[in-house]
Amino acid sequence: MEQYKVIEIKESVFENNDRDAERLRQQLKEEKTFLLNLMSSPGSGKTTTLTRTIENLREEMNIAVMEADIDSDVDAETIARTGAKTIQLHTGGMCHLDADMTRQGLREMGTEDTDLVVLENVGNLVCPAEFDTGAVKNAMILSVPEGHDKPLKYPLIFQVCDALIINKIDVMPYFDFDLEKVKEFAHMRNPDLKIFPISAKTGEGVDAWCQWLREQVRDWNA
Amino acid sequence: MEQYKVIEIKESVFENNDRDAERLRQQLKEEKTFLLNLMSSPGSGKTTTLTRTIENLREEMNIAVMEADIDSDVDAETIARTGAKTIQLHTGGMCHLDADMTRQGLREMGTEDTDLVVLENVGNLVCPAEFDTGAVKNAMILSVPEGHDKPLKYPLIFQVCDALIINKIDVMPYFDFDLEKVKEFAHMRNPDLKIFPISAKTGEGVDAWCQWLREQVRDWNA
Numbered sequence: 001m002e003q004y005k006v007i008e009i010k011e012s013v014f015e016n017n018d019r020d021a022e023r024l025r026q027q028l029k030e031e032k033t034f035l036l037n038l039m040s041s042p043g044s045g046k047t048t049t050l051t052r053t054i055e056n057l058r059e060e061m062n063i064a065v066m067e068a069d070i071d072s073d074v075d076a077e078t079i080a081r082t083g084a085k086t087i088q089l090h091t092g093g094m095c096h097l098d099a100d101m102t103r104q105g106l107r108e109m110g111t112e113d114t115d116l117v118v119l120e121n122v123g124n125l126v127c128p129a130e131f132d133t134g135a136v137k138n139a140m141i142l143s144v145p146e147g148h149d150k151p152l153k154y155p156l157i158f159q160v161c162d163a164l165i166i167n168k169i170d171v172m173p174y175f176d177f178d179l180e181k182v183k184e185f186a187h188m189r190n191p192d193l194k195i196f197p198i199s200a201k202t203g204e205g206v207d208a209w210c211q212w213l214r215e216q217v218r219d220w221n222a
Numbered sequence: 223m224e225q226y227k228v229i230e231i232k233e234s235v236f237e238n239n240d241r242d243a244e245r246l247r248q249q250l251k252e253e254k255t256f257l258l259n260l261m262s263s264p265g266s267g268k269t270t271t272l273t274r275t276i277e278n279l280r281e282e283m284n285i286a287v288m289e290a291d292i293d294s295d296v297d298a299e300t301i302a303r304t305g306a307k308t309i310q311l312h313t314g315g316m317c318h319l320d321a322d323m324t325r326q327g328l329r330e331m332g333t334e335d336t337d338l339v340v341l342e343n344v345g346n347l348v349c350p351a352e353f354d355t356g357a358v359k360n361a362m363i364l365s366v367p368e369g370h371d372k373p374l375k376y377p378l379i380f381q382v383c384d385a386l387i388i389n390k391i392d393v394m395p396y397f398d399f400d401l402e403k404v405k406e407f408a409h410m411r412n413p414d415l416k417i418f419p420i421s422a423k424t425g426e427g428v429d430a431w432c433q434w435l436r437e438q439v440r441d442w443n444a
Contacts, residue, residue: 041263041345042368042376043263070348071374072371074371074374074375075375093352095317095349123348124347125346126292126317126344126349127317127348127349143265143367144367145265145367145368145393146264150265153291153292153294153296153297154264155292155293174392174393
């Protein structure tokens with residue numbers, strides 16, 4: 001049976017989340033642990049993308065995953081099967097994680113000898129974007145069925161992310177989705193955003209995304 | 223050119239949203255106006271479903287639509303093309319609407335002679351479910367690409383809804399989506415939930431959903 005802890009995290013008491021996030025990042029730098037904050041809508045394929053990413057990188061680094069959900073352990077079960085160290089965070093109804101909540105998860109999990117921790121944030125394009133979790137980099141997934149107009153409607157998340165994964169490109173023929181338009185809209189919000197079209201299902205495009213992540217982890221932990 | 227107002231709504235000052243929502247519902251009852259709160263993830267097809275619904279019902283009732291978004295008027299433009307009275311609410315970053323914010327929109331739009339008002343809530347499965355908007359009924363859309371596990375992961379929204387539309391059934395062959403399982407999971411959360419599998423794109427199943435809505439409006443406005 002797969003092993004993972006379930007943690008009920010508590011609402012943060014810190015007034016200044018930005019300062020707290022900066023403190024957490026500093027601590028991660030000293031420990032040589034890279035934290036990636038992964039955000040998206042419900043059902044965009046975060047867990048499948050993460051499974052692919054772990055398969056791709058696990059030979060070269062120690063990876064751990066914190067699954068944040070309102071309820072249920074569905075994703076933690078899936079990720080634990082990859083063999084990565086996994087912890088399930090229950091937010092008790094809260095729609096996002098802040099730096100202190102992230103720290104609670106990291107502390108429970110233990111990060112000694114961990115090169116890369118991925119925080120799978122609550123499925124939501126709005127609130128998670130408003131709170132710095134202390135992550136070194138932010139990435140988001142937008143899936144083809146959600147439509148190419150999302151950067152127009154949810155500007156902040158595109159602004160705060162370093163990388164945008166466009167998932168489910170295998171079903172592009174069945175949807176009115178314009179890849180060039182989504183790139184244009186996303187770059188309007190954030191000219192520096194790196195964009196990776198992938199299919200987590202077939203594996204297409206996953207190498208380029210993993211190469212970007214590999215470089216980020218190496219630079220941080222150097 | 224299509225006409226619609228854009229309103230920047232303000233954060234609510236009421237401490238007791240539940241009482242305020244009850245007051246708004248009472249007022250709608252007196253005015254014989256039915257308010258439907260429509261919720262979903264980003265990209266589930268709320269606007270397309272709404273366009274179909276308006277086409278289906280506009281001969282027999284006066285319909286108005288309030289589009290709530292963080293930013294952009296993409297959806298209001300689409301809805302205004304149906305000829306329905308449309309208003310765009312900008313939430314200024316807020317992830318949900320409460321009763322007072324809904325009232326601000328209704329007041330600006332004017333509801334005299336309107337039988338049905340649809341509030342298209344912010345695309346989010348978490349926060350909108352926590353706030354009673356004063357609507358007579360709540361409905362949500364879950365689309366096939368999002369996956370059948372969503373009632374396990376976002377319990378509250380399934381609990382507070384009267385109707386669940388399962389959209390994009392035309393692409394079911396391309397996804398690992400189990401319609402029977404999603405019904406089972408959703409009814410675990412809410413045994414009274416009415417479930418309508420549809421394709422807003424092809425029109426399949428839309429009649430049954432509209433029939434349910436028609437009966438709700440008639441009962442309320444009788």
